Every structure is written in structure tokens, then in C-alpha cells.
Amino acid sequence: xxxxxxxxVHRALQGVLVMLVVALIAFSLFNYVGDPINNMVGEEVGExxxxxxxxxxxxxxxxxxxxxxxxxxxxxxxxxxxxxxAIPVSSLIAERLPATLELVAVAAFIALVLGIPAGVFSALYxxxxxxxxxxxxxxxxxxxxxxxxxxxxIFVFSIWLNILPSFGRGEVVQxxxxxxxxxxxxxxxxxxxxxITLALFQLTLIMRLVRAEMLxxxxxxxxxxxxxxxxxxxxxxxxxxxxxTMVPVITITGLQIGSLxxxxxxxETVFQWPGMGLLFIQAVQFVDIPVMSAYxxxxxxxxxxxxxxxxxxxxxxxxxxxxxxxxxKSGRVA
Amino acid sequence: xxxxxGGGHKLLEVLDLKVAVDVRDQQFSIIxxxxxxxxxxxxxxxxxxxxxxxxxxxxxxxxxxxxxxRKTAGEVYLHGNRIDTLAGEELRRLRxxxxxxxxxxxxxxxxxxxxxxxxLIETIRTHKSVSHAEAHAHALKLLKETGIPAxxxxxxxxxxxFSGGMRQRVVLALALCVxxxxxxxxxxxxxxxxSVQAQIIRLLGRLCRDHGTSVILITxxxxxxxxxxxxxxxxxxxxxxxxxxTREIIRNPRHPYTRGLMASIPPLDKRxxxxxxxxxxxxxxxxxxxxxAFRPRCPSAMARCASEVPQLIGDERRSSACWLEEDNL
Amino acid sequence: xxxxxxxxxxxxxxxxxxxxxxxxxSDLMWSFRHTPxxxxxxxxxxxxxxxxxxxxxxxxxxxxxxxxxxxxDSELPPMWVDxxxxxxxxGTDTQGRDILSLIIYxxxxxxxxxxxSVCFALVVGVSLGLLxxxxxxxxxxxxxxxxxxxxxxxxILVALxxxxxxxxxxxxxxxxxxxxxxxIFSIGMSGWVHYARxxxxxxxxxxxxxYVQAAHIVGRNGFQVAVLHVLPNTMSPVTVIATINLATAIxxxxxxxxxxxxxxxxxxxxxxxxxVGSEYMFSGIWWMTVFPSILLVVLVLAVNLxxxxxxxxxxxxxx
Numbered sequence: 001x002x003x004x005x006x007x008x009v010h011r012a013l014q015g016v017l018v019m020l021v022v023a024l025i026a027f028s029l030f031n032y033v034g035d036p037i038n039n040m041v042g043e044e045v046g047e048x049x050x051x052x053x054x055x056x057x058x059x060x061x062x063x064x065x066x067x068x069x070x071x072x073x074x075x076x077x078x079x080x081x082x083x084x085x086a087i088p089v090s091s092l093i094a095e096r097l098p099a100t101l102e103l104v105a106v107a108a109f110i111a112l113v114l115g116i117p118a119g120v121f122s123a124l125y126x127x128x129x130x131x132x133x134x135x136x137x138x139x140x141x142x143x144x145x146x147x148x149x150x151x152x153x154i155f156v157f158s159i160w161l162n163i164l165p166s167f168g169r170g171e172v173v174q175x176x177x178x179x180x181x182x183x184x185x186x187x188x189x190x191x192x193x194x195x196i197t198l199a200l201f202q203l204t205l206i207m208r209l210v211r212a213e214m215l216x217x218x219x220x221x222x223x224x225x226x227x228x229x230x231x232x233x234x235x236x237x238x239x240x241x242x243x244x245t246m247v248p249v250i251t252i253t254g255l256q257i258g259s260l261x262x263x264x265x266x267x268e269t270v271f272q273w274p275g276m277g278l279l280f281i282q283a284v285q286f287v288d289i290p291v292m293s294a295y296x297x298x299x300x301x302x303x304x305x306x307x308x309x310x311x312x313x314x315x316x317x318x319x320x321x322x323x324x325x326x327x328x329k330s331g332r333v334a
Numbered sequence: 335x336x337x338x339x340g341g342g343h344k345l346l347e348v349l350d351l352k353v354a355v356d357v358r359d360q361q362f363s364i365i366x367x368x369x370x371x372x373x374x375x376x377x378x379x380x381x382x383x384x385x386x387x388x389x390x391x392x393x394x395x396x397x398x399x400x401x402x403x404r405k406t407a408g409e410v411y412l413h414g415n416r417i418d419t420l421a422g423e424e425l426r427r428l429r430x431x432x433x434x435x436x437x438x439x440x441x442x443x444x445x446x447x448x449x450x451x452x453x454l455i456e457t458i459r460t461h462k463s464v465s466h467a468e469a470h471a472h473a474l475k476l477l478k479e480t481g482i483p484a485x486x487x488x489x490x491x492x493x494x495x496f497s498g499g500m501r502q503r504v505v506l507a508l509a510l511c512v513x514x515x516x517x518x519x520x521x522x523x524x525x526x527x528x529s530v531q532a533q534i535i536r537l538l539g540r541l542c543r544d545h546g547t548s549v550i551l552i553t554x555x556x557x558x559x560x561x562x563x564x565x566x567x568x569x570x571x572x573x574x575x576x577x578x579x580t581r582e583i584i585r586n587p588r589h590p591y592t593r594g595l596m597a598s599i600p601p602l603d604k605r606x607x608x609x610x611x612x613x614x615x616x617x618x619x620x621x622x623x624x625x626x627a628f629r630p631r632c633p634s635a636m637a638r639c640a641s642e643v644p645q646l647i648g649d650e651r652r653s654s655a656c657w658l659e660e661d662n663l
Numbered sequence: 664x665x666x667x668x669x670x671x672x673x674x675x676x677x678x679x680x681x682x683x684x685x686x687x688x689s690d691l692m693w694s695f696r697h698t699p700x701x702x703x704x705x706x707x708x709x710x711x712x713x714x715x716x717x718x719x720x721x722x723x724x725x726x727x728x729x730x731x732x733x734x735x736d737s738e739l740p741p742m743w744v745d746x747x748x749x750x751x752x753x754g755t756d757t758q759g760r761d762i763l764s765l766i767i768y769x770x771x772x773x774x775x776x777x778x779x780s781v782c783f784a785l786v787v788g789v790s791l792g793l794l795x796x797x798x799x800x801x802x803x804x805x806x807x808x809x810x811x812x813x814x815x816x817x818x819i820l821v822a823l824x825x826x827x828x829x830x831x832x833x834x835x836x837x838x839x840x841x842x843x844x845x846x847i848f849s850i851g852m853s854g855w856v857h858y859a860r861x862x863x864x865x866x867x868x869x870x871x872x873x874y875v876q877a878a879h880i881v882g883r884n885g886f887q888v889a890v891l892h893v894l895p896n897t898m899s900p901v902t903v904i905a906t907i908n909l910a911t912a913i914x915x916x917x918x919x920x921x922x923x924x925x926x927x928x929x930x931x932x933x934x935x936x937x938x939v940g941s942e943y944m945f946s947g948i949w950w951m952t953v954f955p956s957i958l959l960v961v962l963v964l965a966v967n968l969x970x971x972x973x974x975x976x977x978x979x980x981x982x
Contacts, residue, residue: 018812029828139971143964145914147921147934148956151941155952159944221442228398228437229457229508230430239456240445247447259817266819266918270941281922284827292827303815319492320446 004315011311015304020071022300026293027070079294084286089294092279098178099169100264100275106191107198107264108257115203116253119210120245123218124237126211134207141204146263150197150270157193165190167272198267202256209252214245247318254310258303344411345548346372346395346516351408353387353394356401364390364403366572369646374515377542377549379563379580381556381595383616386569388552392518394418395550396433397425412516431461434509434547438521440501444493450477450504451489454511461512476507479544480537499530503537510541517542518550523558535562556599560584568592571617571627578652588654590632626656634658701976704968711962715770741950754950757943765936766955770962772932776847777913781905783851784912788858789901793893795859796866807863810856818853818915825849826924839927846925850915857904865897899977906970910963917959933959 061069073079079089122131122138158166170186172179181187217223218241226236265277272278276295283291353365365387372378380388393399395410397420410418417428429435437443445453454473455466464472470489477485480503493501502522509517519538523531539562542549551563559566559580566583568576568591576589587593594612614631617623625640626632632639638657647659737759740747747754753762795806813821829845869892919925920934928935933955940951 021812139967140960140964143910143914143960143967145918145921145934145959145963147918148937148960151937151944151952151956154941155944155949221437221439222445224398225435225437225443225505225508226445227426228396228429228435229460230426230428230512231456231460232426235456235460240448243447244445255815258815262817262820265823266922269922280823281924284823284830284924287827287830296824299816299820307815318447320494 007315008308008312011308015308018304019297019300022297023071023074024067026074026296027067029289029293029296074294074297079297080290082283082291083288084282084291089290092291093276093294093298094177095179096274096276096279098180099273100261100268100277102181103191103194103198103267103273103275104257104260104264106195107202107260110195110199111202111206111257111260112253114199115206116210116249118203119207120214120242122207123211123214126215135211138204138207141200142208144200146197146201146266147270149200150194150267153193153197154270164193166193169274194267194271194273197270198260198263201263202260205256206249206253210245210249213249214241217241217244220244247314250317251310251314254306254313258306261299261302343374344371345374345376345413346370346550347409347411348395349409349411351391351394351410352406353390353399353403354406355403361406363406364572365394367408368569368572368574370567370574370577372516372548372550374548375543375546376565377539377551377563379559379566380550380552380569381554381559381566382569383554385616385618387572388569389520391569392435392520392550392552396429396435396518398429398435427461430457430514431512432514432516434512434514434517436502436505436509436517436519436522439525440498440505441493441525443505444501446493449490449492450496454489454508457508458511473507473511476511477504479541480504480507482507498526499534502526502530502534506534506538506541510545510547513545514547516548516550518552520552521554522551523555524553531558532561538562556584556595568595571623573627573655574646575628575655576653577646577648582652588659589628589656590634590658591628592654594631700968701972704965704972707961707965708969711770711958711965712774715767715774738948753954756939756951757948762950762954765931766933766958769931769933769936769955770958772926772930773913773916773934773959773962776843776850776916776926776932777909779847780850780854780912780916781908783847784854784908785858785901785905787851788855789862789894789897791855792859792862792897793866796863796870796893803863806859810859813853814856818850818911819918821853822846822849822915822919823922823924825852826919830924839929842925842927843930846916846919850912850919853915854908854911857908858901861900861904862893862897865900866893869893869896903970903974903977906966906973910966910970913959913963913966 079093081088082092118134118138122134125131126135154166157164165186168190169181170188170190171184172181172187173183181191223236223241226240231240261276264273264275265281267273268275268277269281276298279291280295282288283295348368348370351365351368352363354361354363368387368391370378380391382388390399390403393403394405397417399405405418408418409416412428412432417425420428444450451470451473454476455469458464458469458472459466462469474485474489477488482488482500482503488496493504496504506522509519517538522538523534526534535558538549538551541547549562551558553559563580565578566580567574568583568589570591576583576587576592583592584596587596591612594610598610598612600609612631617627617630623643625642626635626644629635629639636657642657644655644657644659646653646655648654653659737755737757739751739755741754741762742749742752744754751761751763753766755761756765791806795803826845826849829841829849833841916925916932917934917937920932921938923938925934926932931939936955937952937959940948940953940955944952
């Protein structure tokens with residue numbers, strides 16, 4: 001068991017290191033891209049005021065000190081004020097985060113629940129016409145950029161058929177600082193098109209991945225030996241092949257789901273979904289540095305956590321990795 | 335090791351088996367007409383170089399050929415029943431319960447994500463309707479038979495927790511757990527340490543004697559054949575070129591290829607200046623051949639050998655596919 | 664497998680075919696000739712590439728020549744719809760520009776950026792892979808760690824970030840002129856990892872082989888060995904990666920342009936066209952969005968199809 005805890009600690013330390021590097025990048029952005037003072041006040045403001053401001057903000061201190069201060073504030077969620085609309089970044093984020101997280105959750109659900117079985121199906125029955133059609137559809141799926149999918153869906157369902165909304169979240173219910181769209185009919189409706197749009201690319205990716213892995217596994221010696229022992233097709237395919245396929249799939253799928261949060265940027269733009277992604281793209285267009293650097297740090301945190309979880313999951317699921325110490329001890333008696 | 339097992343009821347009969355592989359739009363033959371038979375309890379060795387077709391032969395008998403390799407002609411009978419035409423559910427029931435197979439690499443033969451106990455129990459319960467507890471007991475008994483220490487505890491271990499030799503014992507247990515009448519062992523010791531090889535071969539022999547199982551032992555190692563097999567079939571380029579009781583073949587090989595094989599084994603008593611070898615190389619799979627396949631490398635080749643393919647000449651007990659045999663009759 | 668040759672005595676001649684003939688009859692070309700979708704997709708790719716790259720000749724109108732279009736022709740539907748005309752087969756936009764010409768020029772730009780990014784990523788990735796594999800030690804570790812970290816971030820994020828930073832550093836007047844090189848750089852930087860990993864893998868394997876050690880003994884230095892011996896071995900996996908990379912690069916460029924941080928507004932790529940068109944979708948002018956979308960998807964699909972076939976054909980284990 002100590003090995004496992006040691007693993008968690010090791011990975012966590014790595015995560016912290018990555019976060020520090022990211023924080024450094026964010027900090028550099030913050031302080032050195034353009035002039036923070038210029039970004040905060042207009043051109044007409046006098047030089048004396050600027051110098052004063054600079055001093056009071058601590059911008060003349062040693063860079064390391066500034067960095068320390070930055071990290072200290074960041075850990076508390078304090079990222080300064082947005083250049084674009086003078087609202088504190090942290091409250092902007094709090095406002096937008098639930099929208100993105102709900103969207104990502106819906107998309108992840110769709111992608112996994114449809115993608116994995118589809119992949120298994122197209123591997124097992126790969127010679128059937130239906131599987132080949134699915135293969136072709138999956139190729140189209142990864143050739144469709146997310147924004148095209150979104151626009152197409154809007155065109156068909158919002159403009160032509162007029163049954164689903166094309167922008168916004170619908171009605172949302174406030175619970176504490178969280179706003180949710182799950183509890184209203186219009187909220188749920190508003191989630192459908194963006195959810196599908198966000199999910200589609202990942203769904204096809206997962207499907208293709210699962211199919212490829214499964215085909216690889218089906219060629220393995222132990223599958224051959226399982227057949228040689230007379231095990232039923234069901235046991236060979238669904239007990240042995242699927243389980244072995246899932247192990248590498250879990251890691252990659254976990255990372256894919258993580259990248260959903262990045263792809264949300266596109267989906268939110270197409271559907272004017274008031275989430276983190278839309279916030280970020282507006283920040284890039286406007287060169288709103290505080291928001292950009294806050295987003296960067298937040299996303300990095302998200303990814304580090306996901307990587308950690310996926311890594312640990314992998315160790316739990318694959319017995320070959322969990323007990324390297326004890327197997328060496330159990331002796332190698334021929 | 336008993337000598338010949340002559341006459342009487344045959345367990346397995348293979349008649350003129352031909353196997354080919356489809357590459358692009360052509361067909362290349364791998365096995366060009368092999369006929370063999372085994373009696374109950376007999377151990378038959380199939381020996382030859384890599385590429386001679388012996389592994390494919392084993393897979394063909396067990397019905398494990400996979401596209402694009404397929405049987406193109408011939409018949410296989412087990413206890414007088416035709417088995418090469420079986421498919422689907424019937425074929426599945428045959429495997430494991432009537433014919434067991436052991437592959438070369440024990441590490442890759444076992445599913446790394448299931449304990450060996452699980453894999454044993456599932457095999458037993460696939461073929462016999464017994465309770466989990468009964469299957470567990472049976473599996474445990476078998477593990478002990480194969481000489482794995484602390485078998486009770488080891489049932490819950492995963493394949494990667496065993497050493498190579500131990501793993502092969504597990505594989506043997508798996509192949510024998512439902513008491514098949516025939517076991518086909520394809521290079522069972524090649525992937526193991528030399529020190530372990532002998533143990534595994536002896537174990538295989540003992541288990542099969544105890545259970546009355548026949549064995550087809552496929553290998554390129556004459557030492558293994560000498561140790562374990564009653565009869566031996568020598569394969570070359572997809573055909574059996576010599577067949578007979580092991581002792582006789584080793585002492586008195588008749589086919590020039592077999593003679594070359596025997597001669598190339600370094601003697602234990604003196605150190606030769608040069609190792610003997612058979613010059614040349616076995617022809618590649620699929621080349622159409624006129625005359626005897628071994629002719630280019632044969633020191634005793636005659637004019638006839640270039641134009642006529644020799645059949646197995648001799649009797650049921652001992653035969654050789656060489657025109658020289660005719661002179662011996 | 665070159666079919667059957669007769670052995671045995673007999674005066675049968677065997678001729679060794681020349682290199683071109685050998686290539687045509689090789690496994691790769693055989694698989695190609697017998698896989699219909701590979702032929703179709705390659706033909707499609709080549710047709711689209713040709714039409715796009717020769718835009719100056721293939722496009723019926725020039726969208727950049729301000730004199731060639733006027734507002735009276737604006738918002739015309741495609742020619743098979745009432746009100747359309749054959750001069751503008753796919754309709755016109757709000758400024759009177761021909762949609763067909765726009766998408767051809769747009770495709771050209773998308774392809775240009777795509778290819779340039781792939782070349783950039785390839786050069787960077789292969790160099791880093793060679794360096795990493797040969798140098799070993801901390802250089803290797805550093806490069807591979809960076810690759811790992813980079814890989815855990817999606818391409819679009821990396822590209823957006825580089826873009827944002829570049830914008831931040833440069834005064835607004837330069838944004839347009841620098842946009843395309845920055846775009847190529849950012850897309851390239853998001854894609855080098857696969858090349859580096861693959862090449863490094865090959866280097867590690869080949870290093871241990873005898874012919875490399877023999878070359879060393881003969882006196883060739885590491886760099887020469889790398890270039891002469893290792894690189895040819897990497898060509899086949901690198902080609903597969905590059906093909907798939909091209910598809911991703913085109914997708915990434917169009918996404919960035921759609922988001923407004925890609926190509927400058929003065930030179931529209933397919934992504935920009937789709938974005939502009941989407942704003943008019945609600946007024947019923949669907950052709951401004953639909954046609955660029957179709958061309959984009961067809962282009963990427965063709966590249967993906969071809970890349971899929973190429974990967975299967977070059978995979979030694981599937982034989």
C-alpha cells in the first residue's frame with residue numbers, strides 16, 4: 001500500500017511543478033506583455049500618476065518578489081481585474097464556470113456512452129456492412145470541425161425546423177454560487193445542440209481508438225489460447241478482449257475528456273454560450289491579459305488533476321503495475 | 335519412453351492435409367500433403383527447421399487456422415470422427431475438451447488481467463457444468479500436479495507474478511484441466527531457460543502418462559524429441575520426409591536431411607574443428623518445386639530427384655520420402 | 664513476394680525488374696490499386712489541391728480586385744435557385760463577390776497554411792527527435808518531458824495561447840501582416856511531438872544495430888550516421904504522421920480563423936468565410952456558409968481517408 005501512496009505523492013509533486021511553470025508563464029504574460037499600467041489606464045493619464053500607480057502596485061519590486069506575490073494571490077483565486085470590463089477576474093470566472101462545466105459534463109457523457117460501445121461493436125463485427133458504415137461515419141466525424149458541426153446543427157434544428165434554441169443557456173436556477181440549467185425545461189433544451197456539437201468530435205475519436213485497440217487485442221496470443229481452450233465467443237470477446245482494451249483506453253479517454261474543456265471554447269463561441277471558453281476567446285481578441293492568465297492557470301490545474309486521476313486509475317486497473325515490489329519478493333522458483 | 339505403438343485403434347488420423355496462404359490474389363502452399371496418425375497415449379514429435387510448416391500443422395489439426403491461412407485439402411479424424419469440417423459451436427466444444435494446445439510463449443498466452451485461478455476455473459466451467467467451488471478444487475489439484483508450490487495462495491496471483499517456467503506449468507495445467515485426449519504442444523520450451531526446459535518436458539511427459547493423453551510435440555530441438563517422443567516425423571518444406579520410432583531415427587536416419595540433422599548435432603565426447611552443417615537453405619514458402627525439395631542440398635542426389643517428387647516409401651512403422659529408399663526395399 | 668520462380672535445373676531465365684516496375688508491383692502500390700477508396704480519395708485530394716493552388720486560373724472571378732464586383736450583384740443565390748445566375752454558380756456574398764471564387768481562394772490559403780505548418784512541425788519534431796535519441800541523458804529527458812507536458816494540452820489551446828501572446832507583444836498595426844507566420848508557428852508548435860517521439864524511437868532501435876556500430880568503426884560520426892541510416896527508416900511512419908497532421912492542421916487553421924484569431928480579415932480562408940457566412944444564416948442567405956463548409960469537410964475527409972489507407976498499407980504487422 002505504501003507504494004501506492006508514494007505514487008500519489010510523486011505525481012502530486014510533479015503536478016505542483018507543472019503548475020509552477022504555468023504560473024510563471026502566466027505571470028510573465030501578466031507583467032511583461034505590453035505595459036500593465038498602459039492597459040489599466042488610458043493614454044491621457046499623466047506620468048506622475050503612472051509612477052505612483054506603479055509603485056503602489058508593487059511593480060518596481062524584484063521579479064521574484066512579484067512572482068511570489070502572484071502565486072500567493074493566485075492560490076487564493078485573486079487574479080486582478082479584467083482590462084475589458086473592470087470586473088474582478090475571479091468573479092467573472094465564478095459566474096462563467098458552471099456553464100462550461102455543465103456543458104462539458106453533458107458532452108463527456110454522450111461521448112463515452114455512445115463512443116465506447118460503438119468502438120467495441122465495429123471491432124467485433126468489422127466485416128459486417130453496418131460496421132463499415134459506422135467506420136465511414138467515424139471518418140466523416142473526425143473531418144468535421146466542431147464549429148461546422150455547430151453551425152450545421154443550428155441550421156437544421158434552429159432555422160429550418162425551429163425546434164431547438166441556437167444561443168444562450170435558457171433559464172437557469174441559482175444554487176449557492178452555482179447556476180444550473182439542468183432543472184428547467186428550457187435549460188435542458190439549450191444544452192442539447194451545444195452538447196452534441198462538443199461531443200461529436202470526441203465521440204468519433206473515442207470510437208476509433210476503442211476499435212483500433214480492440215483489433216490489436218484480438219490479435220494477441222492469449223486470445224488465441226483462450227479460443228484454443230474452447231472458451232465461448234462471449235467469454236473471449238466480452239470478458240478478455242474488452243477488459244484488455246479498456247486498460248489503455250481509460251488513460252487516453254480520460255485525457256480526451258479533459259480536452260473537452262478546451263474545445264468548449266469553440267462550441268461556446270458558436271452558440272454564444274456564456275462560459276469560460278467564450279470569456280477566454282474574448283480575452284484573446286481584446287488582449288485582456290488578466291483574464292488570459294487566469295484562464296491559463298485554471299485550465300492547467302484542471303489538466304494536472306485529470307492527468308493525476310487518470311494515472312492513478314491506470315495503476316489501479318492494471319495489476320501488472322500495482323505490485324511490482326511484492327512480485328519480486330515472491331521468489332522466482334522455476 | 336516406450337518404443338513403437340503399433341497397429342490397433344488410432345486416436346488421431348490426418349490424411350493428406352494441405353494448407354495454403356492467400357497473399358494478394360495468389361495462393362502459396364505451406365503444407366503440401368501430410369498424413370500422420372497417433373495412437374492413444376503416444377507422444378509424437380514433429381521436428382524441422384523454422385518455416386517447415388510444423389506450427390501450421392499443429393494449428394490445422396486443432397482447427398485454429400486464421401485467415402489468410404486455410405486448409406485446402408485433406409481430412410482429420412479423431413476417434414474415427416471427422417473433425418476438420420466442424421465449425422462454430424461444435425468446434426468450440428472440441429477444443430480444450432478433446433484437443434488441448436500449448437503455445438510457445440507462456441507470458442503472452444495468459445491474460446494479464448485475470449488471476450490464474452480465474453482462468454483455470456473459467457476453462458473448467460466452460461466445458462463442465464460444475465459449481466464454482468468444485469471447479470476451484472479441481473483447478474487446485476491440477477496446479478499441485480504441475481508442481482507449483484503454495485498452489486492455494488498462487489491461485490489468486492496474476493501471470494506476471496510467475497517466472498517463465500512456472501508460467502508454462504500454469505499453461506500446461508490450463509491445457510489439461512478438462513482432460514483432453516490429445517495435446518498439441520507447439521515449441522513449449524523454446525522461450526524458456528535451458529535449465530527449465532528439461533523440467534517442463536519431463537512434466538509434460540509425466541502428466542500425459544498419468545492422464546493417458548496423446549501428445550504432438552512440435553519443436554526444432556532434437557534433444558527434446560530424443561527425451562520425450564515415442565515416434566518422430568521429420569518435416570521439410572511442408573512435407574514429412576521421414577517417420578519412425580525415435581530411437582531408430584536417431585541411430586539410423588535414412589533420409590539425407592535427417593542424416594544431416596543428426597550429423598550437425600555436436601558430439602559430447604570430442605571437440606570437432608568445425609561444426610557440421612547442411613549447406614544451403616530450405617526453400618521459401620510457396621515456391622513451386624519440381625522434384626524433391628531437398629535436392630539442391632542433398633549429397634546423394636540422383637537424376638531422378640530433379641523431376642519426380644518422392645512419396646513416403648516404407649511401411650506404417652517406418653518410412654522415408656527419398657528415392658534411395660527404393661533401393662532398400 | 665514476387666510470385667513464383669521455378670527452381671531446379673533447366674535453362675529458365677529470371678529477369679530482375681527495374682526499380683520503377685518494382686515500385687509499381689510493390690505491396691504498397693498493389694494495396695493502393697486494389698483499394699477503391701484510396702484511389703478515390705487521392706484523386707479527390709489531387710483535384711482539390713490542383714484547383715486551389717491554381718486559383719488564379721481556376722477561379723472565374725478575383726475576389727481581391729475591387730473593381731470586379733459591385734453591390735448590385737450582392738446576395739444572389741446559387742444558380743439553380745430562382746434569382747441566381749450562371750455568372751455566379753454558387754451565388755454571391757453581401758458585397759457582390761462570387762462564392763465559388765471565394766472558396767477556391769479560401770481553400771488555397773487553408774492548404775498553404777496547412778502545408779507550411781506541417782513542414783514546420785516536421786522539421787522541428789524530427790530534429791528534436793534525432794537530438795533526443797542521440798544525445799540521451801538529460802537532453803533526452805528534458806525534451807521528452809516537455810513533449811509529455813505539451814501533449815497533455817490540446818492543440819487548440821497551445822495555438823490560441825501563442826497567438827494571444829504574439830498579439831500582446833506586437834502593436835495592433837502589425838497584427839495583420841504578422842498573422843499568417845504566427846499562425847503557422849502556433850499550429851506547427853502544437854504538432855511536433857508525434858514526429859519527435861517516433862523519430863526518437865527509431866533512433867533508439869537503430870542505434871543498437873550492428874550497421875550503425877560498423878559505421879562508427881569506419882569513422883563516420885554520429886550526425887552522418889543519423890542522416891544516412893536512421894532517417895530513411897523513419898520515412899514511412901513520418902509520412903503517415905504528416906498526412907494525418909495535415910488534416911489536423913487544416914482543421915486547426917479553420918477553427919482559429921473562425922474564432923477570429925487566424926488569418927487576417929483581408930485574406931479569407933475557409934474558416935473566415937464560414938464565420939462571416941454564419942452571421943447571415945439567420946437572414947436566409949445560407950449559401951455563404953454552406954459551400955465553404957462543404958469544401959472544407961470534403962478536403963479534410965479526403966486527406967483523412969488517404970491517411971487511413973496509408974497507415975494500414977505501411978503497417979508491417981497487418982501483412
